[in-house]
Amino acid sequence: MKPFFNLGCALVAWGELCRVARLSQRPGYGAPQQAFRQGRHNRQFLCAAPTQLPGAYRALLLEPLWLLERNRDGRWLLSSTSPGNSLNLRLQALLRGWLPAMPQAEEAGPAIARLRLVLRGNSGDTSPLPLRPGRSAVELEPLTRGIGAYLEQVSSIVQLEDSLDGRLLAGGVNLRGPRPQLDAPGGDGWQDLLVCDWQQLLQYADDTLAAG
Numbered sequence: 001m002k003p004f005f006n007l008g009c010a011l012v013a014w015g016e017l018c019r020v021a022r023l024s025q026r027p028g029y030g031a032p033q034q035a036f037r038q039g040r041h042n043r044q045f046l047c048a049a050p051t052q053l054p055g056a057y058r059a060l061l062l063e064p065l066w067l068l069e070r071n072r073d074g075r076w077l078l079s080s081t082s083p084g085n086s087l088n089l090r091l092q093a094l095l096r097g098w099l100p101a102m103p104q105a106e107e108a109g110p111a112i113a114r115l116r117l118v119l120r121g122n123s124g125d126t127s128p129l130p131l132r133p134g135r136s137a138v139e140l141e142p143l144t145r146g147i148g149a150y151l152e153q154v155s156s157i158v159q160l161e162d163s164l165d166g167r168l169l170a171g172g173v174n175l176r177g178p179r180p181q182l183d184a185p186g187g188d189g190w191q192d193l194l195v196c197d198w199q200q201l202l203q204y205a206d207d208t209l210a211a212g
Contacts, residue, residue, distance in 0.1 A: 008150055010175070012147050013068075013154045016144065016147070017116070017157050020078045036048075043175040043177055045173045046195070047171040056111055059102060059113070060114075061105045061114045061163045062114075063114055064085065064088055065080075066118040068121060068151065070121075074148075076151050090203075091117070099193075105163070108163035109164065115160055116159040117157070118156060152176075153175045153176055155174040156198040160190070171194065172194040172195065174198065
């Protein structure tokens with residue numbers, strides 16, 4: 001897979017997450033192409049936002065996980081899971097053990113960063129997903145047509161933002177496919193949230209890896 005196509009996949013995935021989450025209209029939220037840089041391998045891209053993640057953020061507010069899936073007619077959808085979903089409980093437990101210096105907040109507030117994570121759903125799984133309370137199925141709009149070739153390559157997307165004003169702090173996109181075996185996350189700080197392989201970390205089985 002060519003480097004420019006990899007970058008294109010990361011940009012499309014990032015942009016669609018912002019659009020469906022209705023965050024792209026917030027001033028200063030969007031990340032320009034120049035903000036993306038290569039991560040730890042050639043299938044990972046990190047977003048260096050205009051406002052870097054400061055050390056003043058003292059806690060994490062975990063948003064319920066999103067799943068990127070195709071429905072029966074082949075359309076791509078982003079669906080928000082319920083807080084009690086097993087993946088959300090696994091994420092909470094993992095971060096408590098991995099980053100004990102970063103407590104998990106119950107609600108938005110000063111010096112609290114919101115973590116938004118998207119995982120690629122298993123191909124062919126068309127069963128209804130548990131929705132987050134207060135979010136109707138009507139809101140789960142299909143993603144823009146004509147971008148399937150890009151979304152097909154996405155494994156996970158992570159974003160960190162200010163929990164009060166939605167200002168983008170940092171983020172990253174992992175693409176599917178063979179990746180070098182990396183050391184386990186060190187749990188040293190915010191940077192670890194961006195560079196890890198979330199599919200592997202949460203033991204959420206990805207389907208057959210994309211070729212290339």
